[in-house]
Amino acid sequence: KNEVEQSPQNLTAQEGEFITINCSYSVGISALHWLQQHPGGGIVSLFMLSSGKKKHGRLIATINIQEKHSSLHITASHPRDSAVYICAVSPYYGQNFVFGPGTRLSVLP
Amino acid sequence: EADIYQTPRYLVIGTGKKITLECSQTMGHDKMYWYQQDPGMELHLIHYSYGVNSTEKGDLSSESTVSRIRTEHFPLTLESARPSHTSQYLCASSRQKPGTGAYEQYFGPGTRLTVT
Numbered sequence: 119k120n121e122v123e124q125s126p127q128n129l130t131a132q133e134g135e136f137i138t139i140n141c142s143y144s145v146g147i148s149a150l151h152w153l154q155q156h157p158g159g160g161i162v163s164l165f166m167l168s169s170g171k172k173k174h175g176r177l178i179a180t181i182n183i184q185e186k187h188s189s190l191h192i193t194a195s196h197p198r199d200s201a202v203y204i205c206a207v208s209p210y211y212g213q214n215f216v217f218g219p220g221t222r223l224s225v226l227p
Numbered sequence: 228e229a230d231i232y233q234t235p236r237y238l239v240i241g242t243g244k245k246i247t248l249e250c251s252q253t254m255g256h257d258k259m260y261w262y263q264q265d266p267g268m269e270l271h272l273i274h275y276s277y278g279v280n281s282t283e284k285g286d287l288s289s290e291s292t293v294s295r296i297r298t299e300h301f302p303l304t305l306e307s308a309r310p311s312h313t314s315q316y317l318c319a320s321s322r323q324k325p326g327t328g329a330y331e332q333y334f335g336p337g338t339r340l341t342v343t
Contacts, residue, residue, distance in 0.1 A: 160335060204269075204270070208330050213321075214260070214275060215332055
């Protein structure tokens with residue numbers, strides 16, 4: 119079993135839809151990160167969470183430490199949101215990130 | 228804003244050639260990382276460094292080697308490139324966020340390597 123899992127693996131949505139991507143992890147963490155990777159591009163950090171909820175524009179990230187679960191929500195999705203969204207954790211046991219497999223999102227106009 | 232650079236961005240090279248992928252950061256971060264990522268696949272850690280003269284192999288076995296002679300510079304070398312080395316290579320650095328104890332990573336734009 120992977121230490122970080124994401125669902126769904128692939129997601130296609132129509133422009134304007136509300137999108138949710140889920141992440142679950144099995145290790146103790148100091149923080150959880152949501153990353154975005156556009157096709158052919160580098161990786162950008164969207165959020166770093168250790169508790170509660172954060173909002174940045176149309177993006178909202180939540181975390182439930184007790185349940186070891188986080189969600190990334192995109193409101194009013196747009197084709198430019200099409201990317202791979204990666205959940206990663208900073209585990210207590212080490213200083214290296216542990217990455218989820220990513221969720222590939224396509225938003226159609 | 229992260230300042231981490233990789234060169235070249237794209238490289239097509241023949242089998243057997245020696246190549247060095249450059250990575251540099253201007254943020255003074257002690258920790259640096261190299262990841263390998265095949266198209267559509269997840270990231271795999273191949274090397275990391277916690278400071279000058281410190282290098283370790285990551286979770287994914289790799290024939291590449293790294294060096295860390297200066298804090299800002301973490302080059303990756305393949306002595307003899309093979310088609311199986313075709314992939315994207317991403318460099319990152321990290322710092323401990325004050326007050327939280329958690330680490331933030333900053334990624335470079337990546338080098339897309341093709342070995343023919």
